[in-house]
Amino acid sequence: MAFRDAQVAVVGGGPVGLMLACEVALHDVPVVVLERLPEIEWRPKAEGITGRAVDIMDRRGLMTGVAETPITPPTAEQRARISAGEKRPDSLHPKAFPGARHFAAMFLLRPESPDLLVPQQLLEEDLGRRAADLGVEVRRGHTVTGFTQDDDGVRLDVDGPDGPYRLETEWLAGCDGGRSTVRKLSGIAFPGTDGITTGYRAFAEIDDHDFHLPGWFRKDAGLLVYEEGPPRFITLEFDGPPENRDAPITPEEFQGALRRLSGTKVTVTEVQKITRFTDNARQAETYRSGRVLLVGDAAHVHSHWSGPGLRLGLGDAVNVGWKLAAVARGRCGEDLLDTYTSERHPIGAQTLEIQRASIALMRPGPHVDALRRVFTELLLRDEANRQLTALVDDLHIGYDMGDPSLTGPLVGRYSPDLLLRRPGGTVRVAELQRTGRPLLLDLAAGPGLRALAEPWSDRVDVVTAECDDAPADALLIRPDGFVAWSTPADPASLPDALTRWFGPPARTA
Numbered sequence: 319m320a321f322r323d324a325q326v327a328v329v330g331g332g333p334v335g336l337m338l339a340c341e342v343a344l345h346d347v348p349v350v351v352l353e354r355l356p357e358i359e360w361r362p363k364a365e366g367i368t369g370r371a372v373d374i375m376d377r378r379g380l381m382t383g384v385a386e387t388p389i390t391p392p393t394a395e396q397r398a399r400i401s402a403g404e405k406r407p408d409s410l411h412p413k414a415f416p417g418a419r420h421f422a423a424m425f426l427l428r429p430e431s432p433d434l435l436v437p438q439q440l441l442e443e444d445l446g447r448r449a450a451d452l453g454v455e456v457r458r459g460h461t462v463t464g465f466t467q468d469d470d471g472v473r474l475d476v477d478g479p480d481g482p483y484r485l486e487t488e489w490l491a492g493c494d495g496g497r498s499t500v501r502k503l504s505g506i507a508f509p510g511t512d513g514i515t516t517g518y519r520a521f522a523e524i525d526d527h528d529f530h531l532p533g534w535f536r537k538d539a540g541l542l543v544y545e546e547g548p549p550r551f552i553t554l555e556f557d558g559p560p561e562n563r564d565a566p567i568t569p570e571e572f573q574g575a576l577r578r579l580s581g582t583k584v585t586v587t588e589v590q591k592i593t594r595f596t597d598n599a600r601q602a603e604t605y606r607s608g609r610v611l612l613v614g615d616a617a618h619v620h621s622h623w624s625g626p627g628l629r630l631g632l633g634d635a636v637n638v639g640w641k642l643a644a645v646a647r648g649r650c651g652e653d654l655l656d657t658y659t660s661e662r663h664p665i666g667a668q669t670l671e672i673q674r675a676s677i678a679l680m681r682p683g684p685h686v687d688a689l690r691r692v693f694t695e696l697l698l699r700d701e702a703n704r705q706l707t708a709l710v711d712d713l714h715i716g717y718d719m720g721d722p723s724l725t726g727p728l729v730g731r732y733s734p735d736l737l738l739r740r741p742g743g744t745v746r747v748a749e750l751q752r753t754g755r756p757l758l759l760d761l762a763a764g765p766g767l768r769a770l771a772e773p774w775s776d777r778v779d780v781v782t783a784e785c786d787d788a789p790a791d792a793l794l795i796r797p798d799g800f801v802a803w804s805t806p807a808d809p810a811s812l813p814d815a816l817t818r819w820f821g822p823p824a825r826t827a
């Protein structure tokens with residue numbers, strides 16, 4: 319099909335849409351982003367990224383000016399004190415310890431990777447700058463209202479500042495959030511569970527600053543978080559989802575939640591920023607329908623406790639971006655795109671499970687109090703603590719990418735950020751991945767490997783280096799950081815792996 323505006327149209331210029339657009343543009347595929355809002359919205363959303371998402375940023379050179387949050391891991395003694403605190407109805411939250419993570423407002427060890435505690439909007443600004451540098455056209459104030467697709471392409475109906483217009487493209491990525499128009503129009507089912515909670519996250523002024531101790535507290539009706547200077551609140555009540563999620567939030571509505579949870583007559587005098595949220599957990603049945611893909615919140619929604627949303631969405635974007643570019647460029651067949659669903663859908667499903675469990679563990683009442691005591695005892699054991707931390711930070715993720723006996727035992731696992739020595743100095747794998755190109759690391763395999771990969775030299779970087787912690791003599795790393803082939807697999811199987819993931823060679827060696 320002759321596309322008019324761009325080969326790929328991304329609907330939604332939130333963090334995931336911008337990330338995906340950058341991922342596709344890295345491979346010289348023209349992308350347009352259509353974003354409903356004229357500018358970035360500064361209502362409270364994610365306050366940082368954690369776990370694997372920090373690594374994803376590093377591997378693209380994003381947010382590099384932002385200092386990582388210093389980590390002060392609590393000692394075993396402190397953890398025991400926190401666990402003891404959990405036995406009181408008003409429990410101190412371990413957030414008192416910088417760098418600590420929580421699951422259902424219970425303490426977790428610090429993860430392997432540090433946090434980047436920045437508002438989501440700063441990330442969106444950084445991604446917007448990167449998108450502009452990569453030549454992505456971001457059209458703000460453009461709302462997608464409909465689309466049709468056939469074998470040739472996708473036709474979008476767009477409402478722009480100068481009126482409605484039609485846009486033709488080859489591929490459409492719906493990154494338009496939890497209430498995704500693209501998902502609804504695609505006919506992809508969105509099964510799951512309804513919310514059972516209503517919560518608010520707010521920066522607000524109150525008339526009585528002694529209304530409650532600052533901290534995180536379990537209450538008869540749910541959870542109350544209060545932090546001083548400037549006053550910040552999170553509330554969670556188990557009284558069902560909001561009646562109307564689109565209704566403007568009045569100070570009285572929020573004040574009601576504060577009064578019910580604190581048991582005081584506190585008055586809200588001013589609300590600076592506020593969001594209302596619930597915990598419905600739903601996932602698109604498939605992430606692809608023909609020429610249409612769903613990415614980020616458009617593909618899955620769940621409660622945001624412990625902050626999985628951005629991490630999951632950014633992981634989706636780096637999984638599918640290079641695949642979409644390869645298919646759009648005609649290098650790979652469409653079946654490569656099906657690996658997006660087969661690899662990412664199980665990860666999304668697991669996140670929904672974890673988030674449902676976390677909501678269940680925050681329910682008020684003596685039975686859950688008892689359950690939390692059991693849980694906190696378990697979490698005092700390092701092994702259990704580490705396992706849950708890895709789970710909520712996506713550090714455990716691996717993909718089923720074929721028979722490891724043929725392609726190497728590391729296949730499907732995330733490549734470590736190895737420090738490599740080359741004649742010019744040292745370099746990390748993360749730095750080598752900033753181009754978004756696949757990487758063949760030759761750490762001891764010898765010149766034969768480079769010769770085998772030479773026919774793919776237009777799209778695969780081959781780096782020969784020394785490494786003290788080399789997990790294998792050679793590794794083929796996909797743009798999303800996952801190992802696609804490694805020794806001790808027979809080097810003769812490398813061309814098959816290269817063809818499978820990056821298409822047949824452009825020319826013969």
Ligand SMILES: Cc1cc2nc3c(=O)[nH]c(=O)nc-3n(C[C@H](O)[C@H](O)[C@H](O)COP(=O)(O)OP(=O)(O)OC[C@H]3O[C@@H](n4cnc5c(N)ncnc54)[C@H](O)[C@@H]3O)c2cc1C
Nearest residue numbers: 330332333334354363364461462494495614615625627628
């Ligand atoms: C109160 C709150 C706290 C949160 N805290 C955290 C946290 O601590 N950590 C975390 O990881 N996550 C958190 N999240 C979740 C996180 O904000 C989301 O997971 C993240 O924004 C998802 O990014 P996205 O790009 O997929 O979707 P969105 O950010 O929703 O972006 C979708 C974009 O699409 C645009 N759009 C929608 N429809 C159309 C259309 N028809 N045409 C054109 N454009 C359209 C929207 O304007 C929007 O800009 C929180 C969310 C909330 C609400």
